[in-house]
Amino acid sequence: EVQLVESGGGLVQPGRSLKLSCAASGFTFSNYGMHWIRQAPTKGLEWVASISPSGGSTYYRDSVKGRFTISRDNAKSTLYLQMDSLRSEDTATYYCATASYGGYPYWGQGVMVTVSS
Amino acid sequence: DVVMTQTPPSLSVAIGQSVSISCKSSQSLVYSDGKTYLHWLLQSPGRSPKRLIYQVSNLGSGVPDRFSGTGSQKDFTLKISRVEAEDLGVYYCAQTTHFPFTFGSGTKLEIK
Numbered sequence: 001e002v003q004l005v006e007s008g009g010g011l012v013q014p015g016r017s018l019k020l021s022c023a024a025s026g027f028t029f030s031n032y033g034m035h036w037i038r039q040a041p042t043k044g045l046e047w048v049a050s051i052s053p054s055g056g057s058t059y060y061r062d063s064v065k066g067r068f069t070i071s072r073d074n075a076k077s078t079l080y081l082q083m084d085s086l087r088s089e090d091t092a093t094y095y096c097a098t099a100s101y102g103g104y105p106y107w108g109q110g111v112m113v114t115v116s117s
Numbered sequence: 118d119v120v121m122t123q124t125p126p127s128l129s130v131a132i133g134q135s136v137s138i139s140c141k142s143s144q145s146l147v148y149s150d151g152k153t154y155l156h157w158l159l160q161s162p163g164r165s166p167k168r169l170i171y172q173v174s175n176l177g178s179g180v181p182d183r184f185s186g187t188g189s190q191k192d193f194t195l196k197i198s199r200v201e202a203e204d205l206g207v208y209y210c211a212q213t214t215h216f217p218f219t220f221g222s223g224t225k226l227e228i229k
Contacts, residue, residue: 035218044207044209044220044221044222044223045158045160045166045209045211045220045223046220047217047218047219047220050218059216059217061217062217095165095166099213101152101154101171101172102156102168102171102172102175102177103154103156103158103168103171103172103211103213104156104158104166104168104211104213105168105171105177105178106168107165107166107167108165109165110165
């Protein structure tokens with residue numbers, strides 16, 4: 001059974017950093033690209049970043065470019081999102097999801113990030 | 118960015134009825150490989166999103182065949198036949214043809 005479990009969320013002050021993790025199991029992690037997708041409270045879904053299976057290619061939405069870094073450790077089957085210079089508008093539930101030609105087949109349960117002083 | 122316009126924003130339907138949700142994109146979603154990367158997701162209350170349909174019309178694993186998707190280029194439709202209580206939630210269309218990937222604003226389905 002495919003499982004994606006996010007961790008690392010919490011309350012953080014504006015301008016500070018936070019690192020999210022997504023532990024994957026039940027599939028060959030190194031064969032799949034991965035996404036981070038977020039959802040602000042009571043809002044819709046917003047794609048944040050993606051990474052290729054090897055980690056050699058990464059993609060970001062403009063609003064997080066230069067502040068967020070997506071990475072992965074295939075030996076540990078874990079995806080990361082390093083978030084620096086956090087802003088109030090980054091407050092959201094962050095989901096990791098598998099990437100494929102079939103869209104977003106699998107999602108984690110999400111982790112809440114609150115940016116507030 | 119590709120804008121995904123979903124209508125209606127909300128629906129209220131009785132069990133057993135059929136409904137359709139529209140999703141229109143601001144650009145063609147046909148990729149250079151000839152495939153169209155338009156997908157449909159359902160987010161049930163308090164849950165993570167779940168993929169229903171991928172590449173316009175392909176049913177995701179374990180998804181009932183009451184769900185069907187049609188469309189091409191910039192105009193897509195999700196149809197739910199014989200709505201059941203478990204179908205309530207917010208439906209999103211999503212495109213993964215063009216970066217940045219984008220989602221529709223959602224259609225909230227309520228059961229009468």
